[in-house]
Every structure is written in structure tokens, then in C-alpha cells.
Amino acid sequence: MPTAPTFPEDKQINDVDDLIRSFERLGYVTDRALATAVYLVIKLGKPLLIEGHAGLGKTEVAKVLAAMLGTRLIRLQCYEGLDVNSAIYEWNYQKQLLAIKIEEKIERTVEEKEKHIFSKEFLLERPLLQSILAEDASPVLLIDEIDRADEAFEAFLLELLSDFQITVPEMGTIKAKHVPYVILTSNRTRELSDALKRRCLYHWIDFPSFEKEMKIVRAKLPGIEEQLGSQVVRFVQTVRQLDLAKPPGVTETLDCAQSAMSLGKHRLDVQTVEETLGCVAKSMEDGAKLKAAGIEKMLS
Amino acid sequence: MPQVEPDRAAASIVQFCQFARDNGLSNGVGQTLTALEAAKSIVLADRQVFALALRAVLSSSKEQWDLFSKIFERFWSHSQNASGPDSKEGKELRFNAPRPGASSRALLGLSGSDASPSERGGKAVSGASAQHRLQKVDLADVPHDDLLALEQISMRLFRKMSLRLARRRKIRNLAERVDVRRTIRRSIPGGGDPIVLAFRARKPRKHKLVIFLDVSGSMNSYSLFLVRFAYALQKYFKSVNTFLFSTNVVEITDLLRTRDLPDALGGLSQRAAGWAGGTKIGDSLRDFNRQYARRLLSPNTVFVILSDGWDTGEPELLAGELRNTRRRVRQLIWLNPLLGLEEYAPVTRGMSAALPHVDVFAAAHNLESLLALERYL
Numbered sequence: 001m002p003t004a005p006t007f008p009e010d011k012q013i014n015d016v017d018d019l020i021r022s023f024e025r026l027g028y029v030t031d032r033a034l035a036t037a038v039y040l041v042i043k044l045g046k047p048l049l050i051e052g053h054a055g056l057g058k059t060e061v062a063k064v065l066a067a068m069l070g071t072r073l074i075r076l077q078c079y080e081g082l083d084v085n086s087a088i089y090e091w092n093y094q095k096q097l098l099a100i101k102i103e104e105k106i107e108r109t110v111e112e113k114e115k116h117i118f119s120k121e122f123l124l125e126r127p128l129l130q131s132i133l134a135e136d137a138s139p140v141l142l143i144d145e146i147d148r149a150d151e152a153f154e155a156f157l158l159e160l161l162s163d164f165q166i167t168v169p170e171m172g173t174i175k176a177k178h179v180p181y182v183i184l185t186s187n188r189t190r191e192l193s194d195a196l197k198r199r200c201l202y203h204w205i206d207f208p209s210f211e212k213e214m215k216i217v218r219a220k221l222p223g224i225e226e227q228l229g230s231q232v233v234r235f236v237q238t239v240r241q242l243d244l245a246k247p248p249g250v251t252e253t254l255d256c257a258q259s260a261m262s263l264g265k266h267r268l269d270v271q272t273v274e275e276t277l278g279c280v281a282k283s284m285e286d287g288a289k290l291k292a293a294g295i296e297k298m299l300s
Numbered sequence: 301m302p303q304v305e306p307d308r309a310a311a312s313i314v315q316f317c318q319f320a321r322d323n324g325l326s327n328g329v330g331q332t333l334t335a336l337e338a339a340k341s342i343v344l345a346d347r348q349v350f351a352l353a354l355r356a357v358l359s360s361s362k363e364q365w366d367l368f369s370k371i372f373e374r375f376w377s378h379s380q381n382a383s384g385p386d387s388k389e390g391k392e393l394r395f396n397a398p399r400p401g402a403s404s405r406a407l408l409g410l411s412g413s414d415a416s417p418s419e420r421g422g423k424a425v426s427g428a429s430a431q432h433r434l435q436k437v438d439l440a441d442v443p444h445d446d447l448l449a450l451e452q453i454s455m456r457l458f459r460k461m462s463l464r465l466a467r468r469r470k471i472r473n474l475a476e477r478v479d480v481r482r483t484i485r486r487s488i489p490g491g492g493d494p495i496v497l498a499f500r501a502r503k504p505r506k507h508k509l510v511i512f513l514d515v516s517g518s519m520n521s522y523s524l525f526l527v528r529f530a531y532a533l534q535k536y537f538k539s540v541n542t543f544l545f546s547t548n549v550v551e552i553t554d555l556l557r558t559r560d561l562p563d564a565l566g567g568l569s570q571r572a573a574g575w576a577g578g579t580k581i582g583d584s585l586r587d588f589n590r591q592y593a594r595r596l597l598s599p600n601t602v603f604v605i606l607s608d609g610w611d612t613g614e615p616e617l618l619a620g621e622l623r624n625t626r627r628r629v630r631q632l633i634w635l636n637p638l639l640g641l642e643e644y645a646p647v648t649r650g651m652s653a654a655l656p657h658v659d660v661f662a663a664a665h666n667l668e669s670l671l672a673l674e675r676y677l
Contacts, residue, residue: 016342016349036342036352043341046334051362093480100484104491114488188362189557197360198328204365245554 013042013068028057028064029215037203038065047161047182049146049197052205055249058185062142065181072139074180076127078149084156088166090124118170131180132166138178147186151193158196207240213253220254224261231268231299232257236280238298244286248279255279270296313339313354319375320358324367327358453667458532507602507630509537512588514607516546516579522637522664526606529670531556541596545584551592581611581650582618589624597628606635606664611650618650622657633660633676640665 013019019042020035030038038061041048050058066073076087096117103113125133131141146154160166164176184200186192208216210233217229236253248256256279265272273280273295281287317332338353355368482498511530515523527542534540534556541553597603603625611618626632634654638644640663646652655661660676663669 016346016352032348033352033355036349037356040338040341040353040356044334044337048356049360091481091484093484096484100488100491110489117484117488194326194360198326198330200360201334201356202360202365203356204362 022068026064027219047200049184049200050203051186055251056205062183066140071137074127074131074139075142077144082149088126088128092122092124132176134178139180141180141182143184146184147189246282316375320371323371325364509540510603511542512605513544515544547580549584549587580613582613585621601629602631603629604633608638609651615649615653619653626657631659634658635664637665639663
């Protein structure tokens with residue numbers, strides 16, 4: 001870890017339970033394991049790698065953390081083929097060309113001209129550079145779905161996460177004034193490199209228990225009737241036991257409950273489930289499997 | 301429980317980190333330091349938070365995450381029993397713990413009661429001559445003792461091949477797009493007119509691979525290796541979809557999308573209905589074409605069938621469905637383990653009906669022949 005950057009005051013987060021309460025105030029229900037991990041992120045300034053199925057609130061952690069600390073959230077969505085140009089910085093070529101044309105008449109040496117068009121004015125900051133340039137306080141940097149980016153990018157990231165500095169050949173090295181809090185998420189579609197994993201704290205986010213999921217439903221859908229809520233949660237938890245290609249996450253539970261509410265239902269019945277099947281089963285095969293397993297049986 | 305005295309607490313944490321490393325977690329020295337830092341910033345008296353914090357620091361995958369609580373319980377309960385000189389107890393535990401080699405084996409899911417002899421065996425055969433011999437041996441005739449060694453060699457070679465394929469593509473398509481950034485850089489001395497163009501090579505476009513794997517009785521001894529082959533190829537291709545068939549079709553793509561192959565192979569036998577039964581290639585292919593073809597097949601797809609061609613269905617059906625498939629894909633490859641036999645000629649009714657629609661017809665009876673496929677991919 002670099003020594004120079006400083007962290008802001010820990011906004012009255014003195015222990016893990018404090019953090020759980022703050023998160024809950026922001027509408028994010030969490031357990032002690034995740035809270036401990038996030039607490040260590042704040043205290044130690046280490047990146048946190050969160051793995052788990054889709055739709056369990058991995059991304060949300062970073063958003064809530066940023067809200068809690070009152071800092072900016074900078075998000076980098078990874079995808080296949082993500083390259084340095086769209087992750088770190090890019091020069092604004094059009095503007096550079098125009099500048100060269102405009103300056104043609106001005107008496108300046110080539111070196112001066114070069115220096116001008118490769119100055120900050122022409123730099124397009126992408127998320128990673130933004131996170132390092134933060135002036136006032138440490139932002140939260142969310143690197144979402146890192147498993148989608150390729151290995152070359154991962155190697156680069158490794159460098160960034162250990163030094164928190166970026167080198168732009170034309171400008172020199174930029175070092176972070178405030179080291180960002182880094183949250184990485186992964187859906188585990190491929191193995192991440194050992195070096196990256198070793199650098200991070202790790203948290204595996206699992207499907208929530210019935211009680212926790214009920215708490216989440218109550219927090220996110222304040223108007224929901226207790227009976228409908230518990231029915232939906234119990235149903236989705238049963239569906240997770242089936243061997244679906246994509247088991248429904250908490251997002252799906254909320255979708256399902258929300259649509260039942262907007263249909264004006266007070267309890268979940270077979271017809272409602274069939275009408276809103278798309279909330280829970282995300283492919284034709286899964287839908288067929290669900291029906292084959294007997295929706296009525298699962299509701300009882 | 302960690303002691304209140306900071307020094308002793310630190311010592312036990314360091315010992316615990318070593319203990320965890322010997323028992324299957326892959327933490328290094330850096331993580332030990334982090335663990336000490338973490339311990340400083342939490343209330344040590346709260347055992348739950350202490351455990352959770354150490355888990356966040358020391359584990360780095362789901363498997364290790366699950367393993368952690370057991371290791372934690374074992375270490376701290378031992379320390380507690382030996383009330384006074386707990387450090388000694390910790391040390392003893394460490395000496396009793398399995399050697400690192402064995403623990404990494406356990407991580408790979410290769411555990412077994414006879415861990416050490418077979419491991420020694422594995423080391424011994426990685427010599428060049430043994431590897432050479434095993435590469436040529438027919439997969440159906442592999443002696444039981446060599447199976448593990450062959451599995452290891454095959455994974456290594458398959459991985460190498462997949463890397464080689466990736467490299468070859470990168471070198472091939474050179475310079476296709478103008479690199480604006482470097483062009484501007486070069487134009488400055490000339491007053492800003494881009495005279496010397498800089499180029500950028502195009503990122504290689506990866507193909508999709510669909511593997512159609514025969515698991516009927518006659519193919520049994522080959523199928524597991526072919527699954528491994530499919531697994532290793534995943535890295536090189538944009539996407540790999542793998543199907544098993546005998547009398548019906550099962551998709552196993554999701555099973556192979558793991559890093560723990562032995563586990564996946566365990567799940568495989570549950571998934572494969574009719575594993576080691578009869579074969580109806582035509583019927584299976586028709587099912588595939590109906591259900592999956594639209595989603596998976598494109599001019600960008602390489603379609604590989606691995607089968608010996610012993611078909612109990614109608615040859616006309618097979619030929620028709622093959623034609624259908626061929627139309628949609630870039631290349632259709634049929635691998636036949638029997639082609640390795642000297643006296644074999646593809647004259648079975650199914651096989652001779654199929655041949656006109658196949659781009660590449662090749663053997664797949666030993667490692668060497670599988671590796672030779674590099675040429676066609």
C-alpha cells in the first residue's frame with residue numbers, strides 16, 4: 001500500500017454493528033459477514049472482491065457505501081474487449097486536430113505545441129483515472145463484473161490497485177491524492193488471477209435466508225402486505241431449489257412481489273405466478289422447468 | 301480465543317495464517333500482514349467478527365470461503381484446550397498438517413486416501429518419455445495406474461494448445477485500422493497534417509464452438525477425455541457450448557463453466573440420461589437443430605461431433621440433419637476414435653451417409669490425435 005494518500009474521517013463508523021445500522025438506514029439489509037468485510041475496506045483501505053450469483057445486491061454494496069460515506073461513486077462496467085482507452089483515459093482527437101490547425105499561424109516551437117495538445121485540456125478521463133484524480137475525498141470505485149474483462153486488463157488493474165497511480169506517457173505519472181475505496185464484483189464466469197485475488201478481501205454473497213429476504217422485501221417495498229410478501233419469498237426460495245439455469249436472485253423476488261402488487265393481488269396464486277413468470281424464470285427452458293415442477297405444489 | 305495481550309494475539313494470528321495455508325487456503329505473507337492489520341481495527345473480544353474478518357482476508361474463492369469455518373474452529377479450539385502454552389499446540393498442529401503439495405491437490409478436488417503414492421506417481425510420469433508414451437496410447441486402453449497421469453498431461457497440453465491458438469490469431473491480422481492517436485503524434489512535426497499514418501491491428505475475432513459429444517456405450521472410454529478437451533478449449537473460443545447425446549440431447553455447458561473440473565465431471569453423470577446406452581445420432585441432431593440451433597449456430601461457429609458413427613437410427617435422417625447443420629455453420633468437424641484403428645474404414649451405414657456433409661473427418665483416439673486438431677480450429 002502506498003503511504004501518502006489519506007483517508008477521510010470514518011464518519012462515525014466505530015464498529016461493525018454501526019455499519020450494519022448505517023446500511024439499514026440507507027435501505028440495504030446486510031449480515032455481519034458482509035458488514036465486517038466492508039468495515040475492513042474502510043479501515044484498511046483494501047479492495048473488496050464480492051462474488052456470487054447475479055441479482056443478490058453485489059453492485060448495490062458499492063452504491064450504499066458511497067451514500068454512507070457521502071462520496072462519489074465511480075463505476076466501471078467491465079465487458080469483453082474492454083481496453084485501456086475506455087477504462088482509463090483517451091485523448092480528444094478531434095479537439096487536438098482543431099487545435100493544431102488553429103495554432104498553425106501562431107509562432108511556437110513544435111515542443112510547445114506538442115505540450116499544449118497533450119495537456120489536461122485534451123484528456124478525456126475515464127473511470128479509473130477519475131477515481132485517482134479525486135480532489136476532495138476518497139471516492140468509491142466500483143469495478144463491476146470483472147470476470148467479463150480479459151486477463152490483460154486484469155493484469156493492468158493489479159498494477160493500479162497496488163500503487164494507485166497511472167502513467168500517461170505524454171504527461172507523466174499521476175498519483176492518487178485520496179486512495180479510492182475499491183469494490184470489485186464477479187459472477188464467477190471465469191477464474192480470476194491469484195495475484196488479483198490475493199490483493200483483495202473476499203466476500204461470497206449467498207442467497208439470503210427467509211428472514212433476511214423478508215427484511216429486504218419490507219425495506220424495498222414498504223407498502224407490501226405481510227402475507228403477500230412472505231408468500232412471494234417462500235415461493236422464490238422454493239424455486240431456487242430447482243436446478244434452473246439461472247436461479248432467481250433477490251432482484252427477482254422484488255420484481256415478482258412488485259408485479260403482484262401492481263396487479264392488485266393480495267395473495268399469490270397459480271394464475272398470478274403464470275402471468276408474471278418472466279419475473280422469476282429468465283429463459284424459456286427455465287420457464288418450462290418451473291411449470292413442470294408444479295407451481296401449485298410450490299405455492300402450498 | 302485470541303489473547304488480550306497484543307503480542308500474543310499477534311503471534312497466534314500468524315500461526316493461524318500458517319495453519320490455514322497448510323490446510324488448503326492459498327494465503328501468502330501479504331495476507332498475514334493484512335490479517336494483523338485487520339485484527340487491530342476490530343474488537344478482538346467479539347469472536348464472530350474476528351472470524352468473519354479473518355475469513356474476508358484469508359480466503360479468495362467460494363471453496364476456501366466454505367472451508368474457512370472448519371479450519372478456524374479446529375485451530376482455535378485446539379489452542380483453547382492447551383490453556384497455557386497454546387503456541388506449542390499450534391506448532392504441533394502445523395507439523396501434523398498435510399504437506400503443501402497434498403493440500404493443493406485437495407484444492408484441485410483430487411483428494412483421496414492414497415494421496416501421497418499417487419502424487420509421487422504423477423510427478424514421476426511427467427518426465428518426457430512417459431509423456432511421450434501416454435500421448436500415443438489409445439484412450440480406451442489406458443492402464444488404470446496411468447489414468448491420473450494422463451489426465452494431468454492432457455489438461456496441460458490442452459491448455460497449451462488453446463494458448464497457442466490464441467497467439468497465432470493475434471499475429472495474423474496485422475494493421476487494419478488507423479490509430480488516430482499515434483497518427484496525430486506523428487503529424488505534429490509536419491504542422492498537423494497527418495501524412496504518416498499509424499495503424500492498429502484488429503483485435504482477433506473469436507469463433508464460437510459447439511461440441512456434440514457421443515456418450516453411448518461404444519464411446520464410453522473416450523467420452524471423459526473429450527469432455528476435458530472441451531473444457532480446455534473454452535478459453536480460446538468466444539463461447540463453447542457442449543452437448544451430450546446418445547438417444548437424446550443434454551446440454552452440459554453450464555457444468556463446464558466452472559474451474560473445478562472434477563466436480564463438474566461428478567455432476568455430469570447425474571445429468572446424462574441414457575449415458576452408455578444406444579446411439580441415435582440423427583434423432584439427437586434433429587432435437588438439437590430444433591431446440592438450440594437458432595440460438596447457437598451462426599457462420600461464426602465451428603461444430604464438432606465426436607462419435608464413432610455406430611448409429612441405430614435412419615441414415616437418411618442423419619444425412620438430412622447434418623446437411624441442415626452444415627448450412628448454418630462455418631465448419632463441421634467429425635472426430636471418430638475408431639479412425640485410429642488400422643483396419644477401420646468408415647463404411648457403417650450411418651458414417652457413409654454422413655461423410656459427404658462433413659468438412660473434416662479425423663481421428664480422436666489418443667491425446668496426440670486430439671492435439672493435432674489444432675490445425676483445423
